[in-house]
Amino acid sequence: MEFMDVVRKRKSVRKYKKDAVPKDMILKVLEAARLAPSAANRQPWHFIVVTDADTKAKMELSPWAAEAPVVIVGCADSTASPSWYLNDLMIAFEHLVLAATDLGLGTCWMGRMGRDEKLKEVLGIPANVKVVAITPLGYPDEEPAGRPRKSLEEFVHWGHF
Numbered sequence: 001m002e003f004m005d006v007v008r009k010r011k012s013v014r015k016y017k018k019d020a021v022p023k024d025m026i027l028k029v030l031e032a033a034r035l036a037p038s039a040a041n042r043q044p045w046h047f048i049v050v051t052d053a054d055t056k057a058k059m060e061l062s063p064w065a066a067e068a069p070v071v072i073v074g075c076a077d078s079t080a081s082p083s084w085y086l087n088d089l090m091i092a093f094e095h096l097v098l099a100a101t102d103l104g105l106g107t108c109w110m111g112r113m114g115r116d117e118k119l120k121e122v123l124g125i126p127a128n129v130k131v132v133a134i135t136p137l138g139y140p141d142e143e144p145a146g147r148p149r150k151s152l153e154e155f156v157h158w159g160h161f
């Protein structure tokens with residue numbers, strides 16, 4: 001797909017088919033994350049791919065998210081890049097999300113900042129690794145209407161604010 005078509009097609013999907021996602025597709029979206037830029041190239045990210053139903057049930061996700069065949073938890077090692085770990089993870093996560101869109105898969109960004117202790121326990125995430133974002137991954141079972149966006153005139157400032 002053309003890049004701008006991928007960008008336009010991506011929408012937050014909150015209803016998924018039960019069909020399993022082939023492992024090679026999961027690997028492709030992870031490869032897109034792997035190639036993301038990061039401050040000083042420290043690549044502080046970790047991605048946990050969860051497909052087990054019991055584990056998903058323990059993650060305290062919204063029911064629609066837990067029903068997706070795959071849930072990907074994006075984490076970052078705050079000691080590996082103390083100033084930039086959040087930025088780096090989020091950039092890599094968006095690479096992953098756009099790659100999923102290109103493959104016809106649905107995703108939905110979910111921020112988890114500050115309420116992840118139970119999740120860290122369930123997934124065995126070490127103390128220095130922060131959960132930053134989560135997305136379900138699967139074949140969409142809905143076609144979400146696009147949410148509104150500001151016009152360029154509302155946020156682009158040519159030369160000065």
Ligand SMILES: Cc1cc2nc3c(=O)[nH]c(=O)nc-3n(C[C@H](O)[C@H](O)[C@H](O)COP(=O)(O)O)c2cc1C
Nearest residue numbers: 010011012013014108109110111133144145146147
């Ligand atoms: C950092 C971040 C956190 C989000 N957290 C949630 C969330 O917890 N639950 C949810 O349903 N959607 C969440 N969203 C999705 C937004 O609601 C969605 O991106 C926005 O409304 C625009 O809609 P669209 O993604 O379909 O274009 C989040 C998005 C971002 C970028």
